[in-house]
Amino acid sequence: MEIQDMLKMMRDPLGAPFFPVVFQVLLVVTWVLHIHFVTSAIGSSAYSIFAFLNKEADHLRLGRIAARLTPNMVGLGIVTGIAPLLFVQVIYDPLWYAANTLTGFWSVTFIFVVMGGYSLAYLFYLKGSKDGRLLWSAVLSLCLLCFAGWVMHALHAVSIRPEQWTYWYAPGGVIDTRGVIFHAYDIPRLFFLLPLQAGLGFAITLLFVAWYLRQRADADPVFLEWTANLGCRIGKTVSLLYGVAGLFWASAEGPEFGLTAFIAVLTFGLSVGLYLFFKSVDKQPIQAGAKAIGVWFAALLLVAIAREVIRTISLGRFDYSVANYPYIIDWGSVLMFGVTSIAGVSVVAYLVMVIYQAGLSADGTVSAKTERFGRIATGLLGAWFGFFLLVGLYTALFLQQ
Ligand code: HEM
Numbered sequence: 001m002e003i004q005d006m007l008k009m010m011r012d013p014l015g016a017p018f019f020p021v022v023f024q025v026l027l028v029v030t031w032v033l034h035i036h037f038v039t040s041a042i043g044s045s046a047y048s049i050f051a052f053l054n055k056e057a058d059h060l061r062l063g064r065i066a067a068r069l070t071p072n073m074v075g076l077g078i079v080t081g082i083a084p085l086l087f088v089q090v091i092y093d094p095l096w097y098a099a100n101t102l103t104g105f106w107s108v109t110f111i112f113v114v115m116g117g118y119s120l121a122y123l124f125y126l127k128g129s130k131d132g133r134l135l136w137s138a139v140l141s142l143c144l145l146c147f148a149g150w151v152m153h154a155l156h157a158v159s160i161r162p163e164q165w166t167y168w169y170a171p172g173g174v175i176d177t178r179g180v181i182f183h184a185y186d187i188p189r190l191f192f193l194l195p196l197q198a199g200l201g202f203a204i205t206l207l208f209v210a211w212y213l214r215q216r217a218d219a220d221p222v223f224l225e226w227t228a229n230l231g232c233r234i235g236k237t238v239s240l241l242y243g244v245a246g247l248f249w250a251s252a253e254g255p256e257f258g259l260t261a262f263i264a265v266l267t268f269g270l271s272v273g274l275y276l277f278f279k280s281v282d283k284q285p286i287q288a289g290a291k292a293i294g295v296w297f298a299a300l301l302l303v304a305i306a307r308e309v310i311r312t313i314s315l316g317r318f319d320y321s322v323a324n325y326p327y328i329i330d331w332g333s334v335l336m337f338g339v340t341s342i343a344g345v346s347v348v349a350y351l352v353m354v355i356y357q358a359g360l361s362a363d364g365t366v367s368a369k370t371e372r373f374g375r376i377a378t379g380l381l382g383a384w385f386g387f388f389l390l391v392g393l394y395t396a397l398f399l400q401q
Contacts (some may be wrong), residue, residue, distance in 0.1 A: 004320065007315070007318055011326070012093055014328070015328050016328075017329065018333070018334055021322055024308070024322045027088060028305060029304075031084040034080040034081045034084055035197065036201060036296070037073050037074075038148075038149065039193075040198070040201035041071075041073035041074040042145050042149070042198035043200075043203075045066070045067075045141060047202055048063045049135065051063020051064075058226055060132075062227055066202075067124055067128075067138065070121045070141070071122040074114075094162075098162070099155045099156070100155065102158055103179055105180045118141075120140050120141035123137045146194065150182075153189070153194075154185050163317075186253050188251075202231075207281075207285055208290070211288070212289060212360075213359075228285035229285055235277075236282070239278060242270065242274065246264065250262075259309070266302060270302060277292075336391070339387065344381075347377045347378065350374045350378070353373070354370060
């Protein structure tokens with residue numbers, strides 16, 4: 001059987017429930033959130049370990065903030081990872097399931113690795129970050145989080161190389177069902193996506209934290225200035241390394257898909273753009289906090305688009321395209337998805353507003369407007385639960401044969 005036939009036959013016979021290209025756009029956009037949080041978690045975890053080893057007063061103070069940020073960022077990274085996971089499964093189901101089968105042992109282990117990484121980061125924040133005890137838990141957590149990134153990367157690398165699947169499944173004609181081998185990976189790509197983006201994500205976080213905390217009545221301007229300057233210094237250094245890693249990525253993965261110039265120009269351009277941004281704000285970095293977040297998300301969106309271009313070109317070799325993925329618009333699913341998104345986004349927006357406003361006021365209060373919005377958002381969530389329950393009851397009672 002030809003690879004293109006295999007890929008087509010492995011697609012969901014029911015097709016996608018809506019225009020497939022919409023899922024592709026959502027995949028790219030939600031992945032930006034995912035990669036922002038997981039890499040920033042790795043950056044803040046690494047920094048907190050450095051701070052507790054270094055023991056200098058300002059580093060220690062910031063290290064405690066970073067240790068507190070880490071489990072929050074990991075939690076958000078996991079939650080925002082689920083969204084692209086769902087979209088991948090809708091439009092790239094043959095790839096995702098094949099990669100998860102060929103790397104089965106690690107895709108199951110991944111869950112425990114992520115649980116361990118989160119729990120240990122939380123343990124360190126709760127019990128160790130006051131006086132630097134339990135540093136081993138922070139170190140182990142960082143290792144587990146990096147390993148989770150490695151597994152994600154290997155799964156993706158296997159998924160975009162369908163021409164190798166049958167060989168990996170039965171090398172030399174002998175079936176290997178262990179799923180323990182990492183069949184494909186690209187170190188420069190991973191280096192670009194993980195440790196370097198961790199450095200940049202953390203630098204941006206420092207600018208944002210300094211800008212945000214500066215608005216508090218009890219702010220310590222000297223410490224915040226120091227924090228923002230540190231963010232700027234880290235940003236300038238890492239953005240240069242980002243460009244170098246990008247060129248290595250281009251030379252490693254580019255020739256395989258005929259995308260060397262594309263990856264090189266894009267990653268090098270990003271590196272120069274980010275360097276110039278950090279340079280342009282280094283006189284008054286504390287003012288740049290909000291802008292920095294916008295610049296960083298724009299950069300990550302370009303990286304996400306580059307990943308998608310590589311996948312599209314790779315699959316195009318076998319005539320597999322999201323544009324011709326079969327679909328039947330299923331208004332029931334679309335309605336459920338729409339209602340869930342409205343309820344979910346409203347509640348998350350409410351939580352963000354509460355955290356933002358409570359953090360700025362001395363006694364943790366939030367505005368009456370926010371409270372009103374919160375009542376509507378939680379009401380929506382309650383209505384959604386009721387609706388979901390009714391759909392379940394209707395299905396169980398009336399749609400059973
Ligand atoms: C907590 C540690 C995690 C880290 C460090 C991490 C890191 C990464 C990295 C580096 C990539 C890009 C791989 C590449 O393009 O080569 C990626 C992709 C992805 N991650 Fe994560 N991830 C983590 C957890 C999760 C979790 C818990 C989920 C799901 C609930 C998830 C879902 C995804 C998805 C769906 C993709 C895109 C796959 C694709 O496009 O084929 N990740 N992750």
